Amino acid sequence: MTTPDQLGSEFQASSDFVMSYMLEGGTIAGRMVRLGATVDEIVSRHDLPLSVGLLLCDYLVSAAAMASTLKFDGILTFQTKSNGPVSILVADVTTDGKLRAMVSLDRERLATLGAKPSLSALVGQGYLAITVDQGPDMDRYQGVVDIVGSSISDTLHHYFKQSDQQDIVIKTAADYQDGHFRAGALTAQRVAFEGGNVINEEEALEDWRRAVILMGSATDEEILDPDLEPSLLLFRLFHEDGVEVQPPKPLEAACRCSAGRVENVLQSLSAEELLHCQDEAGQIVSVCEFCRSAYIFELDDGGRAVLVSQTR
Numbered sequence: 475m476t477t478p479d480q481l482g483s484e485f486q487a488s489s490d491f492v493m494s495y496m497l498e499g500g501t502i503a504g505r506m507v508r509l510g511a512t513v514d515e516i517v518s519r520h521d522l523p524l525s526v527g528l529l530l531c532d533y534l535v536s537a538a539a540m541a542s543t544l545k546f547d548g549i550l551t552f553q554t555k556s557n558g559p560v561s562i563l564v565a566d567v568t569t570d571g572k573l574r575a576m577v578s579l580d581r582e583r584l585a586t587l588g589a590k591p592s593l594s595a596l597v598g599q600g601y602l603a604i605t606v607d608q609g610p611d612m613d614r615y616q617g618v619v620d621i622v623g624s625s626i627s628d629t630l631h632h633y634f635k636q637s638d639q640q641d642i643v644i645k646t647a648a649d650y651q652d653g654h655f656r657a658g659a660l661t662a663q664r665v666a667f668e669g670g671n672v673i674n675e676e677e678a679l680e681d682w683r684r685a686v687i688l689m690g691s692a693t694d695e696e697i698l699d700p701d702l703e704p705s706l707l708l709f710r711l712f713h714e715d716g717v718e719v720q721p722p723k724p725l726e727a728a729c730r731c732s733a734g735r736v737e738n739v740l741q742s743l744s745a746e747e748l749l750h751c752q753d754e755a756g757q758i759v760s761v762c763e764f765c766r767s768a769y770i771f772e773l774d775d776g777g778r779a780v781l782v783s784q785t786r
């Protein structure tokens with residue numbers, strides 16, 4: 475069995491990471507995710523009210539937990555479309571740990587909600603689409619589920635059930651303290667037996683049920699507390715079963731937009747369309763809906779769009 479000291483020594487201080495763990499029986503694996511600076515940066519770029527900021531934290535941290543289980547390079551996207559004040563919410567995570575998000579919201583409708591609106595008050599009725607994109611040469615996977623319950627994890631559990639993945643559980647937490655957002659998630663999942671001490675399916679099932687209960691016993695404060703080393707939390711939860719952790723992988727806010735991509739889009743437009751894109755100052759301003767970076771182009775004498783400045 476791994477000891478707390480051995481676990482703790484693998485942790486390098488960072489507020490933004492995903493850590494994989496496996497219980498000693500070999501049939502249960504999971505993830506622990508924490509986000510600090512990442513969610514602060516993403517939420518502040520969109521200037522969101524607290525309730526929407528916390529909702530976005532939940533989306534980002536659960537998307538990061540799921541993306542970390544992909545066995546190939548790609549992008550996992552959560553996209554909500556609904557009829558509430560928050561009508562579109564997109565959070566995407568690359569398998570190398572880059573997160574971004576965009577939100578479309580009606581601030582007037584939001585202002586009529588109380589201080590702590592429920593998930594259903596924020597998003598209304600709609601769906602969550604989970605997409606896995608492995609690049610242009612591969613098929614995209616997409617699963618769609620109705621938004622249900624009081625949190626994104628309720629909707630995800632509904633999704634797991636609907637897609638016959640009943641052996642995954644997730645618990646998320648988010649808060650806002652001292653001017654900073656924090657988010658965290660724990661997951662547990664049954665995995666194919668690869669050695670260990672478990673001798674039969676019944677015992678493996680019993681281990682699974684116990685792990686679900688133990689994971690569920692983690693408090694929001696434990697999940698979020700940046701001073702509580704993740705490996706120590708995992709040991710605290712699962713010590714009777716023995717737990718092995720992998721070194722944490724960093725997560726960060728990073729967008730995939732670039733001046734070159736905007737330029738490619740502009741080059742595909744006709745001269746007439748380009749003229750139509752110009753503002754009164756004769757500039758074409760493209761603002762990334764994810765990171766709010768602005769790319770400003772002007773038309774040269776040949777009518778070709780040329781980047782003149784950008785803000786990130």
Ligand SMILES: [Zn+2]
Nearest residue numbers: 729731762765
């Ligand atoms: Zn961007």
